[in-house]
Amino acid sequence: MGTGRGAGRVIRQAARLARPCGTCGGAGNSWFAQIGENGALRWELDEWCDDCQVQGCDRGRGPSPVELRAEILAQHGAYRLRDEAARGAGVLKAFRDVLGLSLPEAAEALRAVRGAGYEGTYVELALVAGLADLEAPVSRRDP
Ligand SMILES: [Zn+2]
Secondary structure, eight states: OOOTTOTTOEEEEEEEEOOOOTTTOSOOEEEEEEEEETTEEEEEEEEEOTTTOOEEEEEEESSOOHHHHHHHHHHHOOEEEOOTTOOSHHHHHHHHHHHOOOHHHHHHHHHHHHTTOEEEOHHHHHHHHHHHTOOOOEETTOO
């Protein structure tokens, strides 16, 4: 896509979670967001309750907690990164830096990108694509 390194560009996807307030059992409100900023992945979890006024937040760097990432995938759909021209250390480094993959895992991911495609969330794949100068990720929900 030729977006360069995308410094300063913020990519974000958020999902509302259906889970009750842990304090009073009321309806509660929970939002989980996966964020890509300055070539790095991070996440935010915000919870608040209108019934008992409890508030909470949690922040993390790197890959998202599995069960929260699953909500992003469920609500926004999986994306696919595919670029037959992908090759080289830059692609491996992008997978390792963004998703924390081991070198063998990154090599496997690169093979997938050049073949049937590598699947993940939009934010994860847009980050990798931006760092490695690959084709933009495509929604699996698109025809
Ligand atoms: Zn509550």
